[in-house]
Amino acid sequence: MRHIPFTVDGHQGMARATTLELERGTIQTPVFMPVGTQAAVRSVTPLHLHGTGAQIILANTYHLSQRPGEDLVEKAGGLHKFMGTHLPILTDSGGFQVFSLDKTVDEDGVTFQYEVDGEKTFLSPERSMDIQQKLGADIAMVFDECIAFGTERKYAEASVARTTRWEKRSKEAHTRPDQSLFGIVQGGFWPDLRKRSAEEIAEIGFDGYAVGGLSVGEGHQKMCDVLDVTTEHMPWDSPRYLMGVGRPLDLVEAVARGIDMFDCVIQTRHARSGVMWTWHGRMRVTDKRYRKDFRPIDDKCTCYTCTNFSRAYLHHLFKVGEIMAATLASVHNIAWFQQYMAAMRMSILDGSFESFRKNVHEIYPEGEPANPEGSGKPKSRAGKGGAKRSRGGRGGRGGPKGGKPRQR
């Protein structure tokens, strides 16, 4: 296990701005990590990815072990070489992916059918470590059991105890000296189980600690409730990572509760259907109202897409089914979340985090409705006699008209 030099640069309450020194790069948190499930961030070339300001990306152990197989990736020279990126990479352990499949769990590990060809497959702490060490990411994750939302208490108790044993086994099986290893806290929705798991995992000792078992359909408030009773039991002097969470409101509230690192697929998944996040709210560029809108997606965004293309152009690309639409939309979403996290970091360092947080609540209230205009203050639309917020809502009327097309 490679120790990551880690500093807390500043904090406001539980919210922290930290720095992780990885060999391939320095990471400043709070950080959002784009996901490259299949050793590729979908539709985004590394060249564009590097231009988004992404500091570290994710790849999936479960998927890559199936196709192309970890031996092939190792033969190719490791994940970085294989996928052509110099960015630090974090691989998950596969635990989260298999939890949703039809499976048998015993002390040894998990047996399940591979979703593509139905072949019987086995994952265990040792197997997961073997795969991850061959993939060669900068940060590996322990193999844990992610229990479903609504699991009964008795099972959850046994599962937390087993996860602790699995994490010990993960640490024993992990021998790669240039790779860091993070533990994962489980415990479902029970405060005492979260506390127990957090303490047991800290006791084993890892280079960072993740909160697992969230983003399983529990909703924003429940997620906050669990973090409230979890992060206080996690070491202050190590990075903390909340797995699978990535909406603006979830991010700011998790940071307020002491989380530093995040990953999520919605940025790229939603981009492919034209949904984009901006400082004005979420917008769907396929809406009719953007057909002749020559402004950038977000006039504050500095990404390649916003610097070079208009809403009208993206609208057109989506309408004609041009695959570049997915690329340009994904580039914007990834870049916007980098800018969003950087602004959050600044607010922690300069003491304005609470006002930043309040502002996020205004732009992205719970439920995160799409902004019908894609511009202007969300307040103004609330006053429009209950105008439809849904993306199906009528476009043209009351739409943006004063906005100046961006010239260059």
Ligand SMILES: [Zn+2]
């Ligand atoms: Zn942009």
